[in-house]
Amino acid sequence: MWFYDKKTQYPIKITKPDPRMAIAILTQYGGPNGELAASLRYLSQRFSMPTKEAKATLNDIGTEELAHLEMIGTMVHQLMDKVPPKELEKLHVDTNYVIHGRAVYPSDSNGVPFTAAYIESMEDPIANLNEDLAAEEKARATYDYLINIADDPDVIDPLRFLREREVVHYQRFGETLRIVQETMGRKKFY
Amino acid sequence: MDNLNIATVYTGNNCTGEPIMIPVMPIRPELARAYVPYQLYNKIFSPQESLKKGTVFPELVK
Numbered sequence: 001m002w003f004y005d006k007k008t009q010y011p012i013k014i015t016k017p018d019p020r021m022a023i024a025i026l027t028q029y030g031g032p033n034g035e036l037a038a039s040l041r042y043l044s045q046r047f048s049m050p051t052k053e054a055k056a057t058l059n060d061i062g063t064e065e066l067a068h069l070e071m072i073g074t075m076v077h078q079l080m081d082k083v084p085p086k087e088l089e090k091l092h093v094d095t096n097y098v099i100h101g102r103a104v105y106p107s108d109s110n111g112v113p114f115t116a117a118y119i120e121s122m123e124d125p126i127a128n129l130n131e132d133l134a135a136e137e138k139a140r141a142t143y144d145y146l147i148n149i150a151d152d153p154d155v156i157d158p159l160r161f162l163r164e165r166e167v168v169h170y171q172r173f174g175e176t177l178r179i180v181q182e183t184m185g186r187k188k189f190y
Numbered sequence: 191m192d193n194l195n196i197a198t199v200y201t202g203n204n205c206t207g208e209p210i211m212i213p214v215m216p217i218r219p220e221l222a223r224a225y226v227p228y229q230l231y232n233k234i235f236s237p238q239e240s241l242k243k244g245t246v247f248p249e250l251v252k
Contacts, residue, residue: 010241130224164244167252174226178212181223 009067014078022079030106030114033138039065041119140166
Protein backbone atom coordinates (compact mmCIF):
# COMPACT_ATOMS: atom_id res chain seq x y z
CA MET A 1 0.00 0.00 0.00
CA TRP A 2 1.14 3.52 -0.68
CA PHE A 3 0.57 7.02 0.63
CA TYR A 4 0.87 10.02 -1.65
CA ASP A 5 2.50 13.35 -0.77
CA LYS A 6 1.31 16.16 -3.00
CA LYS A 7 4.78 17.53 -3.74
CA THR A 8 7.83 16.49 -5.72
CA GLN A 9 10.80 14.93 -3.92
CA TYR A 10 12.97 17.87 -5.03
CA PRO A 11 11.45 21.25 -5.98
CA ILE A 12 11.05 21.83 -9.72
CA LYS A 13 10.31 25.28 -11.08
CA ILE A 14 11.44 25.75 -14.67
CA THR A 15 10.58 29.17 -16.08
CA LYS A 16 12.34 28.93 -19.46
CA PRO A 17 10.68 26.48 -21.90
CA ASP A 18 13.10 24.26 -23.82
CA PRO A 19 11.26 21.60 -25.89
CA ARG A 20 14.46 19.99 -27.14
CA MET A 21 15.65 19.49 -23.56
CA ALA A 22 12.18 18.14 -22.69
CA ILE A 23 12.54 15.43 -25.34
CA ALA A 24 16.09 14.64 -24.18
CA ILE A 25 14.92 14.24 -20.57
CA LEU A 26 11.92 12.15 -21.70
CA THR A 27 14.16 9.07 -21.93
CA GLN A 28 14.38 9.07 -18.14
CA TYR A 29 10.57 8.81 -18.08
CA GLY A 30 9.94 5.85 -20.38
CA GLY A 31 13.34 4.91 -21.79
CA PRO A 32 15.51 1.81 -21.18
CA ASN A 33 17.38 3.31 -18.21
CA GLY A 34 14.51 5.47 -17.03
CA GLU A 35 12.70 5.79 -13.73
CA LEU A 36 9.63 3.76 -14.76
CA ALA A 37 11.80 0.79 -15.71
CA ALA A 38 13.73 1.14 -12.45
CA SER A 39 10.58 1.27 -10.34
CA LEU A 40 8.89 -1.72 -11.99
CA ARG A 41 12.12 -3.71 -11.87
CA TYR A 42 12.62 -3.29 -8.11
CA LEU A 43 8.96 -3.55 -7.14
CA SER A 44 8.66 -6.81 -9.13
CA GLN A 45 11.93 -8.34 -7.92
CA ARG A 46 11.10 -7.63 -4.28
CA PHE A 47 8.71 -10.60 -4.02
CA SER A 48 11.41 -13.23 -4.51
CA MET A 49 14.09 -11.65 -2.30
CA PRO A 50 15.33 -14.08 0.40
CA THR A 51 15.73 -11.70 3.38
CA LYS A 52 13.45 -9.04 4.79
CA GLU A 53 16.21 -6.43 4.45
CA ALA A 54 16.49 -7.16 0.73
CA LYS A 55 12.70 -6.98 0.32
CA ALA A 56 12.60 -3.68 2.22
CA THR A 57 15.46 -2.16 0.21
CA LEU A 58 13.85 -3.04 -3.13
CA ASN A 59 10.46 -1.82 -1.93
CA ASP A 60 11.84 1.50 -0.67
CA ILE A 61 14.00 2.19 -3.71
CA GLY A 62 11.23 1.07 -6.10
CA THR A 63 8.94 3.54 -4.35
CA GLU A 64 11.48 6.35 -4.54
CA GLU A 65 11.85 5.70 -8.29
CA LEU A 66 8.14 6.53 -8.65
CA ALA A 67 8.87 9.88 -7.00
CA HIS A 68 11.66 10.34 -9.54
CA LEU A 69 9.24 9.46 -12.35
CA GLU A 70 7.01 12.24 -11.08
CA MET A 71 9.96 14.67 -11.03
CA ILE A 72 10.93 13.78 -14.61
CA GLY A 73 7.31 14.09 -15.80
CA THR A 74 7.09 17.50 -14.13
CA MET A 75 10.29 18.64 -15.85
CA VAL A 76 9.16 17.42 -19.29
CA HIS A 77 5.79 19.13 -18.82
CA GLN A 78 7.26 22.45 -17.66
CA LEU A 79 9.81 22.48 -20.50
CA MET A 80 7.08 21.87 -23.15
CA ASP A 81 4.11 23.70 -21.66
CA LYS A 82 2.46 26.35 -23.85
CA VAL A 83 5.20 26.34 -26.49
CA PRO A 84 3.45 27.26 -29.80
CA PRO A 85 3.25 24.38 -32.34
CA LYS A 86 5.15 26.43 -34.96
CA GLU A 87 7.97 26.88 -32.46
CA LEU A 88 8.02 23.11 -31.85
CA GLU A 89 8.34 22.58 -35.60
CA LYS A 90 11.28 24.99 -35.83
CA LEU A 91 12.99 23.10 -32.99
CA HIS A 92 12.44 19.75 -34.77
CA VAL A 93 10.23 18.29 -32.04
CA ASP A 94 7.14 18.42 -34.29
CA THR A 95 7.09 14.63 -34.81
CA ASN A 96 6.57 14.25 -31.09
CA TYR A 97 3.89 16.97 -31.17
CA VAL A 98 1.80 15.42 -33.94
CA ILE A 99 1.61 12.11 -32.05
CA HIS A 100 1.16 13.23 -28.43
CA GLY A 101 0.69 16.99 -28.51
CA ARG A 102 2.56 18.41 -25.54
CA ALA A 103 1.60 15.51 -23.27
CA VAL A 104 4.02 13.38 -21.27
CA TYR A 105 4.07 9.88 -22.78
CA PRO A 106 6.26 7.02 -21.48
CA SER A 107 8.72 6.63 -24.35
CA ASP A 108 12.42 7.25 -24.86
CA SER A 109 13.71 10.41 -26.59
CA ASN A 110 13.30 8.77 -30.01
CA GLY A 111 9.63 8.01 -29.34
CA VAL A 112 10.12 4.27 -28.74
CA PRO A 113 7.33 3.32 -26.31
CA PHE A 114 8.09 1.92 -22.88
CA THR A 115 8.34 -1.86 -22.69
CA ALA A 116 8.82 -4.32 -19.83
CA ALA A 117 11.50 -5.92 -22.02
CA TYR A 118 13.85 -3.29 -20.49
CA ILE A 119 13.74 -5.14 -17.18
CA GLU A 120 14.23 -8.61 -15.75
CA SER A 121 12.84 -10.26 -12.64
CA MET A 122 14.32 -13.65 -11.77
CA GLU A 123 13.97 -15.97 -8.80
CA ASP A 124 17.77 -15.79 -8.28
CA PRO A 125 18.44 -12.77 -6.02
CA ILE A 126 22.15 -12.55 -6.93
CA ALA A 127 21.22 -12.19 -10.61
CA ASN A 128 18.60 -9.55 -9.75
CA LEU A 129 20.91 -7.48 -7.53
CA ASN A 130 23.69 -7.49 -10.12
CA GLU A 131 21.17 -6.18 -12.65
CA ASP A 132 20.09 -3.52 -10.17
CA LEU A 133 23.67 -2.32 -9.63
CA ALA A 134 24.11 -2.06 -13.41
CA ALA A 135 20.78 -0.24 -13.77
CA GLU A 136 21.82 2.43 -11.25
CA GLU A 137 25.10 3.04 -13.11
CA LYS A 138 23.32 3.27 -16.47
CA ALA A 139 20.87 5.80 -15.06
CA ARG A 140 23.76 7.73 -13.46
CA ALA A 141 25.54 7.84 -16.84
CA THR A 142 22.33 9.05 -18.53
CA TYR A 143 22.04 11.89 -16.01
CA ASP A 144 25.68 12.80 -16.70
CA TYR A 145 24.87 13.05 -20.43
CA LEU A 146 21.74 15.13 -19.73
CA ILE A 147 23.70 17.49 -17.45
CA ASN A 148 26.35 17.83 -20.22
CA ILE A 149 23.78 19.18 -22.68
CA ALA A 150 21.73 21.29 -20.21
CA ASP A 151 22.49 24.95 -19.52
CA ASP A 152 19.60 26.19 -17.35
CA PRO A 153 20.32 25.90 -13.58
CA ASP A 154 16.59 25.24 -13.01
CA VAL A 155 17.05 22.07 -15.10
CA ILE A 156 20.56 21.14 -13.95
CA ASP A 157 19.81 21.23 -10.19
CA PRO A 158 17.08 18.55 -10.18
CA LEU A 159 19.14 16.47 -12.64
CA ARG A 160 22.10 16.64 -10.23
CA PHE A 161 19.83 15.57 -7.38
CA LEU A 162 18.56 12.58 -9.38
CA ARG A 163 22.10 11.66 -10.42
CA GLU A 164 23.22 11.61 -6.78
CA ARG A 165 20.28 9.36 -5.84
CA GLU A 166 21.59 6.80 -8.37
CA VAL A 167 24.96 6.80 -6.56
CA VAL A 168 23.26 6.27 -3.18
CA HIS A 169 21.07 3.47 -4.57
CA TYR A 170 24.14 1.74 -6.00
CA GLN A 171 25.62 1.68 -2.49
CA ARG A 172 22.40 0.29 -0.98
CA PHE A 173 22.10 -2.46 -3.60
CA GLY A 174 25.76 -3.29 -2.99
CA GLU A 175 25.06 -3.68 0.73
CA THR A 176 21.96 -5.74 -0.04
CA LEU A 177 24.10 -8.02 -2.20
CA ARG A 178 26.52 -8.44 0.73
CA ILE A 179 23.65 -9.38 3.06
CA VAL A 180 22.20 -11.85 0.57
CA GLN A 181 25.61 -13.42 -0.13
CA GLU A 182 26.19 -13.89 3.62
CA THR A 183 22.77 -15.34 4.37
CA MET A 184 22.53 -17.71 1.41
CA GLY A 185 24.85 -20.23 3.04
CA ARG A 186 27.98 -19.18 1.24
CA LYS A 187 31.25 -19.71 3.09
CA LYS A 188 31.38 -17.61 6.27
CA PHE A 189 34.61 -15.74 6.99
CA TYR A 190 34.32 -14.35 10.48
CA MET B 191 37.87 7.01 11.73
CA ASP B 192 36.70 4.55 9.17
CA ASN B 193 38.92 1.63 9.56
CA LEU B 194 38.38 -0.96 6.86
CA ASN B 195 38.70 -3.76 9.42
CA ILE B 196 35.72 -2.63 11.47
CA ALA B 197 32.85 -5.02 11.09
CA THR B 198 29.26 -3.89 10.90
CA VAL B 199 26.89 -5.75 13.15
CA TYR B 200 23.82 -6.65 11.21
CA THR B 201 20.78 -8.13 12.84
CA GLY B 202 17.50 -9.46 11.56
CA ASN B 203 18.57 -12.25 9.27
CA ASN B 204 15.34 -14.17 8.79
CA CYS B 205 17.09 -17.25 7.42
CA THR B 206 18.75 -18.20 10.71
CA GLY B 207 17.16 -15.73 13.11
CA GLU B 208 20.64 -14.80 14.33
CA PRO B 209 22.61 -11.60 13.95
CA ILE B 210 25.47 -11.78 11.47
CA MET B 211 28.61 -9.66 11.11
CA ILE B 212 29.39 -7.98 7.82
CA PRO B 213 32.90 -6.52 7.55
CA VAL B 214 33.30 -3.32 5.53
CA MET B 215 35.12 -5.46 2.96
CA PRO B 216 35.09 -9.29 2.99
CA ILE B 217 38.11 -10.70 4.84
CA ARG B 218 38.45 -13.56 2.36
CA PRO B 219 36.68 -12.50 -0.83
CA GLU B 220 35.71 -15.20 -3.28
CA LEU B 221 36.43 -15.08 -7.00
CA ALA B 222 33.54 -14.37 -9.37
CA ARG B 223 31.62 -12.36 -6.76
CA ALA B 224 30.89 -8.64 -6.64
CA TYR B 225 31.53 -6.74 -3.40
CA VAL B 226 30.68 -3.17 -2.43
CA PRO B 227 32.15 -1.85 0.86
CA TYR B 228 29.54 -1.86 3.65
CA GLN B 229 28.93 1.73 4.76
CA LEU B 230 29.61 2.78 8.36
CA TYR B 231 27.57 5.48 10.04
CA ASN B 232 29.50 8.76 10.31
CA LYS B 233 28.67 12.46 10.29
CA ILE B 234 25.64 13.60 8.31
CA PHE B 235 24.61 16.82 6.53
CA SER B 236 21.87 19.14 7.81
CA PRO B 237 18.41 18.57 6.23
CA GLN B 238 18.83 21.65 3.96
CA GLU B 239 22.29 20.58 2.80
CA SER B 240 21.05 17.00 2.27
CA LEU B 241 18.23 18.12 -0.03
CA LYS B 242 20.68 20.21 -2.04
CA LYS B 243 23.22 17.38 -2.32
CA GLY B 244 20.77 14.49 -2.77
CA THR B 245 22.14 12.55 0.23
CA VAL B 246 22.68 12.95 3.98
CA PHE B 247 26.03 11.15 3.75
CA PRO B 248 29.09 13.28 2.86
CA GLU B 249 31.09 10.18 1.86
CA LEU B 250 28.48 9.29 -0.79
CA VAL B 251 28.70 12.62 -2.65
CA LYS B 252 30.37 11.58 -5.91
